[in-house]
Amino acid sequence: MTGLEVICAFAHDSAVAIVITDAMVEKPGPTILYANESFARLVGRPSADLVGMSPRFMQGRETRRPVLDQFALALASAERFHGFLTNHRADGTKYVAEIDCRPLRNAEGRVEYFLAFEREVVRRRGRPWGGVASRFEPASIEEDASTQTLRRLGVFERN
Numbered sequence: 023m024t025g026l027e028v029i030c031a032f033a034h035d036s037a038v039a040i041v042i043t044d045a046m047v048e049k050p051g052p053t054i055l056y057a058n059e060s061f062a063r064l065v066g067r068p069s070a071d072l073v074g075m076s077p078r079f080m081q082g083r084e085t086r087r088p089v090l091d092q093f094a095l096a097l098a099s100a101e102r103f104h105g106f107l108t109n110h111r112a113d114g115t116k117y118v119a120e121i122d123c124r125p126l127r128n129a130e131g132r133v134e135y136f137l138a139f140e141r142e143v144v145r146r147r148g149r150p151w152g153g154v155a156s157r158f159e160p161a162s163i164e165e166d167a168s169t170q171t172l173r174r175l176g177v178f179e180r181n
């Protein structure tokens with residue numbers, strides 16, 4: 023059994039959307055190797071269809087290029103990316119995704135995969151003060167055992 027198989031098995035039923043790609047940063051990479059059912063629901067496509075695709079399929083006119091540049095830089099530097107992007111579903115509807123993407127390294131320290139936790143967020147009412155993260159809140163709260171485990175890993179928390 024590989025480490026990736028273990029991660030996918032635990033990710034499968036998670037309420038949090040999880041997607042894993044290879045470590046190929048340059049176009050046409052990265053390529054999706056695995057997406058759990060919550061991710062498939064979020065993006066409106068069957069998980070089997072997602073394998074082999076680039077996560078860029080979610081991009082559209084309202085996806086902000088400066089944020090994608092930050093994302094690209096984080097991937098190339100093998101650093102965490104935590105940010106907000108407008109994603110588009112297969113049916114054309116759009117949503118704001120909070121993305122916490124991390125490199126997965128092997129024992130030698132080489133990046134083997136990228137793993138992203140994603141969730142739909144909506145604008146907070148009023149005029150929140152603070153950084154970008156304070157402007158959004160989760161669109162729905164679905165707590166399960168994995169949500170608590172991921173909180174312990176600092177997933178979706180500010181840098």
Ligand SMILES: Cc1cc2nc3c(=O)[nH]c(=O)nc-3n(C[C@H](O)[C@H](O)[C@H](O)COP(=O)(O)O)c2cc1C
Binds near residue numbers: 136137138140
């Ligand atoms: C695991 C993972 C998940 C990603 N999820 C998204 C996503 O939900 N939406 C998006 O627009 N880009 C996503 N990306 C980023 C794109 O794949 C791509 O890296 C980004 O557009 C920057 O590269 P570019 O400058 O070549 O476009 C994801 C990347 C990785 C590695």
